[in-house]
Amino acid sequence: MCTVPTFVNVSKEEFIANIYPKRFPAVLRGVDIGDCVHKWNKEYISEKVGNTNVKVHVSASSQLDFLKKNFTYETIQFGEFLDRASRVGVEPKEYYYLRSIGSDRRGREIADIQKQFPEIAGDINIPQYFSNDRFFSSVFRVGSPGVQLWTHYDVMDNILIQVKGRKRMVLFRPSDALNMYLVGDKSEVLDIDNPDVEKFPKFKLAERHECFLEAGDIMFIPALWFHNALALDFGIAVNVFWRHLEVDMYDKNDPYGNKDIVPAARALQMVGNALKALQPLPGEYRDFYTRRLISSLQSSLQRD
Known part of the structure; x- marks a missing residue:
């Protein structure tokens, strides 16, 4: 296992000159992400946007599996969702996860915290590590403690801004693709800590990179790096994606930004x-x- 490098008080210029070109994950600590670090608790967000309906993942398992769909989608008011997602030690166990989407019913609108959650969007300062014309989406994420997302890759560069709660991140190099047992952009290996070595013998060959994010940390995840997120606490985060390649390389009918480049x-x-x-x-x-x-x-x- 390798440790993801951490950089403290990184300026925009330093990131662009010394970190971004390496195409390697990095934890950025001490960057100003705004008042969200202090403001974004359950009570504050519930007061601001509690009546908004959101579509969330609900599962009896903490390990969400997008291939086998071991979860259902439920539309509930945001305040009620926050109450449920922040519960600890309540039986029967249910795990909740929100990945914000556009507000149009056809699912073609790109996630943008400025549009879907304008009441709180001004609280967060998104570092400008990319030019405005390269921006693709800003995804608001909230999840129960213990929720673990399936291992996958994205085709765009992104930063994960961890606003509340701690999170473990495990990543694998793009060059390990043959060891990941892929179905599309997702790995069949759900339990990366205790994999079935008979079913997935090559997975043990993949080089594992690991780090822990604290509230206020930012993680840079380059395109094509496989990653798996485990929420150690009730967590709130914002994921910002941008186009690293020329715009026409990406599928223009892809609101989620997860289709392979053209x-x-x-x-x-x-x-x-x-x-x-x-x-x-x-x-x-x-x-x-x-x-x-x-x-x-x-x-x-x-x-x-």
Whole structure:
């Protein structure tokens, strides 16, 4: 296991010159994120936006699994959600998690704390580590203590601003993709601390990077880095995403910012078509030419 490096009192200029170009996760401590650190408790937020309806994940398990969908979606008033999510030691156990979304019913609006939660948006200072034209979304996140999110990657750079509560973050390099047992952008390995070594033998080869975020900390997560978040307390955070690549590289019909970039999506589709093209062949031929495809991809990796 490797420790994610921590930097204290980092200026915008230092981040852009010395941290951002390395394409490596970093914890930024001592950055001014505004009055939210002092103001954002359950009572304050409930008073400001308590009557707003929100759509939240509700699960009997603390480990949320997006592949098997071990949760339901429930629409409740924000104040009631805060009451439920902040409970500790209450039986029967229910775990709550909010990932804010746009307010339009078709689900095409991008999450933006300024639009969905204007009553409290002025309390947080989002560091300008990117130009305004690169901004994509600002996602308001609230969760019960113990909630653990599935391991996944994002196609955009982002910072996670931990406003309240402590959080453990575990990350894996993009180069470990073959060890992550991926289905789309998500890993099948739900329990990263006690993985099923018979079902996922390669996962133990993945290099694990770990850190703990305290209230007020910021974490820089570069695009394509796999990450898994475990809430140690009732937590409130804001995730800010921006486009690292040119804008036309990203799917313009992607309000969540989690679809593979356009050239990559095309390439993956071609691979799928190639495998379908091999289906009419007898088994030994299909096996042989599938291995030829793998060999070609491996040769490409070695050339890079």
